[in-house]
Amino acid sequence: MRIAVPAEVKNHEYRVAITPVGVAELVGHGHEVFIQAGAGIGSSISDAEYIAQGATILPTAAETWAIGEMVLKVKEPIESEYGYLREDLLLFTYLHLAADKELTDALLASGTTAIAYETVQLPNGLLPLLYPMSEVAGCLAPQVGAHSMMKAQGGRGVLMGCVGGVANAKVVILGGGTAGQNAANVALGMGADVTILDTDLDKLRNTFWRYENRVHGIVSSKLSVREQVLAADMVIGTVLIPGAKAPKLVTNEMVAAMKPGSVLVDVAIDQGGCFEDSKPTTHDDPTFQVHNSIFYCVANMPGAVPNTSTWALTNATLAYALQLAGKGWKRACKENHALALGLNTHAGQVTYPGVADAFGLDCVRVSDLLD
Numbered sequence: 001m002r003i004a005v006p007a008e009v010k011n012h013e014y015r016v017a018i019t020p021v022g023v024a025e026l027v028g029h030g031h032e033v034f035i036q037a038g039a040g041i042g043s044s045i046s047d048a049e050y051i052a053q054g055a056t057i058l059p060t061a062a063e064t065w066a067i068g069e070m071v072l073k074v075k076e077p078i079e080s081e082y083g084y085l086r087e088d089l090l091l092f093t094y095l096h097l098a099a100d101k102e103l104t105d106a107l108l109a110s111g112t113t114a115i116a117y118e119t120v121q122l123p124n125g126l127l128p129l130l131y132p133m134s135e136v137a138g139c140l141a142p143q144v145g146a147h148s149m150m151k152a153q154g155g156r157g158v159l160m161g162c163v164g165g166v167a168n169a170k171v172v173i174l175g176g177g178t179a180g181q182n183a184a185n186v187a188l189g190m191g192a193d194v195t196i197l198d199t200d201l202d203k204l205r206n207t208f209w210r211y212e213n214r215v216h217g218i219v220s221s222k223l224s225v226r227e228q229v230l231a232a233d234m235v236i237g238t239v240l241i242p243g244a245k246a247p248k249l250v251t252n253e254m255v256a257a258m259k260p261g262s263v264l265v266d267v268a269i270d271q272g273g274c275f276e277d278s279k280p281t282t283h284d285d286p287t288f289q290v291h292n293s294i295f296y297c298v299a300n301m302p303g304a305v306p307n308t309s310t311w312a313l314t315n316a317t318l319a320y321a322l323q324l325a326g327k328g329w330k331r332a333c334k335e336n337h338a339l340a341l342g343l344n345t346h347a348g349q350v351t352y353p354g355v356a357d358a359f360g361l362d363c364v365r366v367s368d369l370l371d
């Protein structure tokens with residue numbers, strides 16, 4: 001198969017969808033790999049390193065997209081890329097369609113077969129291709145939140161912790177999954193007083209044992225969220241219902257009653273965000289004010305640390321890319337149900353229920369397409 005990797009174009013997005021290791025593996029399995037010139041530079045990978053493993057470098061995005069039977073990307077296509085979508089294209093990347101009507105329409109209109117990293121799901125519920133970037137974003141959340149909490153940034157002027165005789169910052173994390181656990185780990189290391197809220201009791205039990213009771217675990221409900229949010233210096237939102245629009249747990253009214261200078265980091269923004277007032281921001285201009293609080297809503301947080309993120313992401317995606325390249329999407333999805341759950345659109349139809357529900361569209365069952 002011809003596999004193509006364009007350069008990422010989103011604001012301050014320095015990741016790339018393949019490393020020289022991936023090129024070597026795909027070429028070793030008899031595939032051809034085409035990479036847009038300079039695509040790896042942000043992750044410290046030169047064109048020469050790709051060429052050394054057998055890749056062909058193409059000068060433009062248009063040529064790269066056009067040659068690929070399968071295009072591997074990191075972020076969802078943005079408007080300037082919609083023109084590259086086409087019926088005989090297999091697109092394998094993050095999509096987050098339930099929060100993006102325009103992209104859903106573009107994929108459907110073009111007939112593209114699109115497999116979303118974030119809805120590939122193992123039988124035990126784990127999301128193996130979201131996991132590494134949720135680790136990264138979870139670790140980054142207390143770091144960016146702590147920066148915003150400084151007085152000069154408009155925050156309360158509170159240190160996370162570690163100063164004797166003074167109360168630590170109170171960090172409240174909504175969602176105790178991958179991003180939430182990683183956020184707790186870093187916030188705890190910075191000295192904060194950390195509370196996780198989740199609807200899943202097992203997540204709370206695991207939190208108890210993992211942190212030896214140093215992180216508070218509370219069942220998430222309307223009342224408990226309100227009580228915790230009002231007492232917080234920092235709220236980190238990481239709730240997810242796979243493939244669906246995020247539930248809005250923090251209302252505008254709650255924010256109005258929060259401490260002045262408190263900070264809200266909405267990691268779940270790529271699925272639409274879990275705070276009522278969230279709207280996607282960029283690394284160029286990451287924060288905005290709501291009442292007297294600061295919101296941080298960057299939808300590609302891991303793009304800020306590409307020399308970590310590119311490797312973490314491609315370590316996870318490569319095995320799936322090899323299956324898609326070697327078998328074609330139909331056989332690969334037939335033989336690997338986790339991958340079949342990644343299919344979001346095909347031939348002008350939505351194939352993922354959470355996306356169909358978000359826009360009131362019909363949903364075709366993937367199993368019907370694979371017969």
Ligand SMILES: NC(=O)C1=CN([C@@H]2O[C@H](COP(=O)(O)OP(=O)(O)OC[C@H]3O[C@@H](n4cnc5c(N)ncnc54)[C@H](O)[C@@H]3O)[C@@H](O)[C@H]2O)C=CC1
Pocket residue numbers: 118127130131133134135137174175176177178179180197198199200203220221238239240241247249266267268269270271298299300301302
């Ligand atoms: N902004 C960014 O750059 C990035 C954003 N993300 C996003 O972060 C979000 C979280 O991802 P993961 O941690 O991998 O998901 P996960 O599935 O591991 O964890 C989500 C947790 O939310 C919990 N949850 C669901 N409804 C809840 C409620 N009402 N109250 C409290 N908890 C609730 C679930 O039980 C689960 O434990 C996703 O939307 C993901 O796309 C991930 C990476 C980068």
Ligand SMILES: CC(=O)C(=O)O
Pocket residue numbers: 075094130133134270299300301302303
């Ligand atoms: C998961 C995601 O959207 C990201 O890594 O940017």
Ligand SMILES: [Mg+2]
Pocket residue numbers: 076096099100
């Ligand atoms: Mg988007």
